[in-house]
Amino acid sequence: MEDYSEEDTKAKILEPIIRANWDEKLIQRELRYTPGRFRVVGQNSSRDTKTSKKVDYILWKDRASQQPLAVIEAESNKHDDSYGMSQALDYAEDLNIPFVFASSGRNIWYFKNRITQEESTIKLGNLPDYDKLISMLDEQPDAVDAPYYVDLGETPREPRYYQRNAINAVVESIVRGQQKNLLVMATGTGKTYTAFQIIYRLLYSNTKKHVLYLADRDVLISQTMNNDFKPFVDKGIITRVGENPEKVETAYQIHMALLRSQ
Structure with a gap:
């Protein structure tokens, strides 16, 4: 397999799979949810954007009611598919998101259901669609x-x-x-x-x-x-x-x- 950067992995491998399974209106890309820490040197301060937190993909249950359903973390295919899982779980904890996916585009998605704490792997082309994830949620009024x-x-x-x-x-x-x-x-x-x-x-x-x-x-x-x-x-x-x-x-x-x- 040709070596891809993270951006190439998203564009050439993961993006087509996500778009094939999800309505475009429910996909959010590159969500930066913290701006980064301030660094103070003497009397000067600046924002360190390298410490900001940015999610590769959010899959939404509903945009109007601001309910995120899943987070997806992508990595370069130089890494194992599980490489980004720890970071994805941190994002999911911050954003209170129930379902977590990570992949480097090699073969599989690493998946965790934070409601049941179950972990599994899913073939790359079998990304669960909206209805599948909704069926895994607790019923809500x-x-x-x-x-x-x-x-x-x-x-x-x-x-x-x-x-x-x-x-x-x-x-x-x-x-x-x-x-x-x-x-x-x-x-x-x-x-x-x-x-x-x-x-x-x-x-x-x-x-x-x-x-x-x-x-x-x-x-x-x-x-x-x-x-x-x-x-x-x-x-x-x-x-x-x-x-x-x-x-x-x-x-x-x-x-x-x-x-x-x-």
Whole structure:
């Protein structure tokens, strides 16, 4: 066999197999989900792109509801087919993806089902299609497939990978009837945006009819309504709750209120 680089392996061997088995709309290539670490030298800093994380292929269950189904890691055919499996598993752990494939295009796919922890090998031409992988998932309520809000502005915003993990986990938990969920997120990691997408998907799917959003300072309510929650404001489904609970407008779906300290 002729020696191929990783890029040639993808283009000449793996890409035709993937495209033959998967709808183009469900294939995402070269997903860079972390930008890399900052390196600081004296007073100067720069982004080290070599430390960024980039997945060769993501196969999606559904793009609108941001549910990745499988990760594929390709390597040069100078390596054994199993060579990229460790890296692929790291990506799958980060992105919370259930199915993992790796190959160097020689003979087989190395495959792991992270739901059952089963590992196997599959002939190169027998890459499982969408229906096959879906059949291996646990059954999910339809509401789990509720779409994310899509920003159509000049600089559309996409959820970061850990935000997507949190949003999907909470939505599925609530849809399945779990009454209490706790997310612990550091300052600057997009807590309000994460809450916005959770609320949007729960309302869209009619899982919840009303939402109470609490903050301990009035300025936080104003900032939220002017920024991340602005689509709710534009749609006219959000209001502030005043001092008198008897005047709460039940026609609104989202109610913003202060949590008073005792």
